[in-house]
Amino acid sequence: EILRCLVGSEMCIRDSSDSMMFETNQNVVIAVRDALGNTTTQTINIAYIDQTPPTAKITGNPTDWQAEAATLTVEATDNMELASEPFSWDNGKTWTKALSKQVTENGTYSVLVRDTAGNETTVTAEVNRVDTTAPEIKLVGIPENWTNQETVVSIDAKDTESGLAKLAFSWDGGSTWTDDSTFVLKENGALNVAVRDTAGNIARETVVVSKFDMTEPTDFTVTGVPKEWTSEKVTLSVLNAKDIGSGLDDEPYNWNNEGWTKNSTYEVKANGVINLKAVSYTHLRAHETSQDL
Secondary structure, eight states, X not given: OEEEEETTOOOEEEEOSSOOOOOSOEEEEEEEEOTTOOEEEEEEEEOOOOXXXXXXXXXXXXXXXXXXXXXXXXXXXXXXXXXXXXEESSTTSSOBSOOEEEEOSOEEEEEEEEXXXXXXXXXXXXXXXXXXXXXXXXXXXXXXXXXXXXXEEEEEEEOSSSOEEEEEEESSTTSSXXXXXXXXXOSOEEEEEEEEETTOOEEEEEEEEOOBOOSOOOOOEEEOOOSSOOSSOEEEEEESOOOSSSOEEEEEEEETTSOEESOSEEEEXXXXXXXXXEEXXXXXXXXXXXXXX
């Protein structure tokens, strides 16, 4: 018969079996006696029972929007000792000593933590403030045909993560920012547009504007004006009429306010003041030239 007693206690258990289950650390005195009452005792120290899982938390979860990856770090303690490779960031498939994990997308991230006895704890972080994607932008209103009018250009922009910043738009490549998504174009040249979101991601686009013509056709000359008296009809001709922007209009000449025409010559039948105008494709007119015949 076996007599089991707890050290420091008068409580003893008589048991004829040769095994017994213990769930807590303790000192156990085991006594064995024979039929005549002779007894042998032995004290056993049970010190490696651990049924308590580790305690853990995740730090580094951003509370404000950021354009960089978030670094999640697990902080863990155990009443006994953590395992040599105590962390699993993939639900127990693999284990590592790595305390941290970088995440570039929003979502739910969990880490398992285990101790040397095999007890496990799961801690979870809900990441919802990471935005590494720049806004989508589209420029609307860039002139595709020749014009001599100021043109309003606008930016069509959207951001599905952190949203557009309060001052989201830049018309000078990011040097200055505004909340105005429109811009008045007045001349040709490179238009450097930038749009940023709340996290700080920036989308950029450069458009070369080349369809503005704000310049009148160059001054032209009229030949054929008689310098002596003549009884013949006089034919005037336009020379050197040109436009360095959009080019001359399809009907670029207006003789004596008689309407626009392709004719660069004009037949004069009597003395008088002849007015000639030239127009560019964008209908910018050169200064009127008058000849007194």
